[in-house]
Amino acid sequence: MTTTATPVETLLKRTFVDFHQMEDFAQNPTIINRAEGLYYWDVNGKRYFDAIGGIFVAVLGHKHPRVMDALRRQLDRLTFAPPLHAISDVALEFIEKVGSVTPGALNYVKPFSGGSEAVESAFKFVRQYWKQSGHPGKYKFVSRYFGYHGATFGAMAASGTGTRKTKFEPHMAGFLKVPPPTYYRDRFSDWDECNRFCARLFEDVIVNEDPATVAAVIVEPIGNTGGIITPTAEYFRILRDICDRHNVLLIFDEIITGFGKTGSMFAAQTFGVTPDLMTVGKGISSGAVPLAAMIAREDLGEAFLGRPEADVQFMHGHTYAGNPFACAAGLAVIEEIERGRLWENAERVGGYLRAKLETLKRHGVIREVRGKGVLLGVELTNHEVGKALKRTALANGLIMRCDPGWFAVCPAIISTQADMDELFEMIEKSLVAAIEAARV
Ligand SMILES: Cc1ncc(COP(=O)(O)O)c(C=O)c1O
Incomplete structure (x- = not known):
């Protein structure tokens, strides 16, 4: 039983459970x-x-007991240090740990509080990167229908999910889509061939938009919305090759697929293809504290290093980014996954x-x-x-x-x-x- 003075039905009308009709939910609320x-x-x-x-x-x-212990220890030391005047020791440990388990040179790490924040940050990072790397015209993002990258405006613009999106139109300019492989599968007798065809759709869009205007492709390695859409490894190899040939960055949104679920630490390793950026969240703290991260190739991060007068620092920030309590949970989760393989x-x-x-x-x-x-x-x-x-x-x-x-x-x-x-x-x-x- 709940112990609120106000009846539950009344309280449920004063809030909402995501994507639910509250009249319906309130009839038999969990x-x-x-x-x-x-x-x-x-x-x-x-x-x-x-x-x-x-x-x-x-x-x-x-x-999980080890995560709870890590949180108790952190609780006694430090629970908040804004990422503005300083950085916490535990955030640095977290950054090092994340970089040690990602594939390739993906070790430029910025912790955030949620998946949408990480995706939004990745988009801004990519746009600023191109602006100060001699390609200021590169601003478009290509993603997939049925994909989901978050609820905020940029992440939503990259998502391709029916009314979760159409109810908020018009969206930002510069977000383009291709269908996922399941969309065309009935036209092909062979799933591998269907995947090849669908991977090449990215090239059709990039070429026709003009590669000089395309900043990045973002995909979930395995798409939840649309029913755990699972492309072939070759699909990702073709996509990687297209991005390389057209100087387009490849972002894997691993917010669902990260942290051991797919048989490797990240789906990038499961499919054997390394992106230029990753967004991670959800499993990173096993739900103990809100936590997510944007991860980029180290050399992309270097484009943001310079003397104060160069003015190349990433113009972006969030109050709770790299929260020490959250980083302690993330560290403990990754250590536990590694310990038990x-x-x-x-x-x-x-x-x-x-x-x-x-x-x-x-x-x-x-x-x-x-x-x-x-x-x-x-x-x-x-x-x-x-x-x-x-x-x-x-x-x-x-x-x-x-x-x-x-x-x-x-x-x-x-x-x-x-x-x-x-x-x-x-x-x-x-x-x-x-x-x-x-x-x-
Ligand atoms: C693939 C993917 N990206 C981004 C997000 C957004 O994450 P959050 O809900 O933590 O903002 C989600 C959430 O479901 C997701 O599944």
């Missing part, structure tokens, strides 16, 4: 008050299996769960199971089932990402095989109930 490991509990004591790490966040599960566990238990999800095809409503490691999506052939699944899963105490056309799971990378058995049983039970509810 109000969480505790989490531990793979589970949430609501105010009525009901337990939920958190199959999506909150929302692709709790990679180590909730309240947890990306290997993600590959193992993710493969186990994936094989089980494939067996769900026997229910006749599944087109495809896709993803990497523990980041898995299941495409549904019947949207009524998809809509019902959101309700039946929650009723069964299961939290997943549900969309009419697909559902996604991303269990913690510390999960065991027994956890995956429990999860699969709940998924199947919820799916059967959804099929029944939709009367397929």
Whole structure:
């Protein structure tokens, strides 16, 4: 039970739960008050299996003891130092640690408080970089339909997600899109060929826009919105080559895919392609404290170094950027992932769960199971089932990402095989109930 003096229904009208109709939500609101490991509990004591790490966040599960210890230690020392007069020791340790686990020379690191902030910062960094590197005309960004890069204006302009975007038009100029590979797959008998075709669409846009005006391409290596869209490794190799030939920077938005989920620390390593910048967030603190980061090739960062009169410093800042408390959590999470080589566990238990999800095809409503490691999506052939699944899963105490056309799971990378058995049983039970509810 909640202990507020004002009735819950009244309070729910004074706020909103993201992307929900509050009248609908208020009829049977889920109000969480505790989490531990793979589970949430609501105010009525009901337990939920958190199959999506909150929302692709709790990679180590909730309240991991080593992360909690690191936070307690930091709490006694320093919880706030604005990144304006100084930088904290723990922020420097975090910057060093992040740079040590990223591929290539991606070790110019700026911590922020959330994914949208990191994406927004990357866009500004790229525009300023080109302005002071002899290519002031390069300002456009190319991304993908169905992609999601955040809720703020720049990140939203790069996103390609229906009403999350159209309700706020007009958007900023200079943001262009290509469709993701799933969009054209029915026109190709071969998935690899479809990926080659879709990767080359980036070149068509860049050439026709004039490469001298194109600053960067931004993609999620695996796209959540659209149903865990998982291109081939060759897709990324072609994209890398296109960007190199046209002097366009390549940004991987690894806010979902980072920190062990795909079988490597980052999806860039899973696909074997190194971008010029990365944005990371979500799993970086396993949900303990808001934290994200913009990461760039070290030599890109050098373009911002100079004497005061050169005026080349990055003209950008956020009050909570590099917050010491958040950096302590991030450090502890990365150390824990490294200590346990947890990306290997993600590959193992993710493969186990994936094989089980494939067996769900026997229910006749599944087109495809896709993803990497523990980041898995299941495409549904019947949207009524998809809509019902959101309700039946929650009723069964299961939290997943549900969309009419697909559902996604991303269990913690510390999960065991027994956890995956429990999860699969709940998924199947919820799916059967959804099929029944939709009367397929
Ligand atoms: C790929 C991707 N980029 C950026 C964001 C924005 O992150 P945040 O919600 O922390 O602002 C999200 C959030 O879901 C995301 O999935």
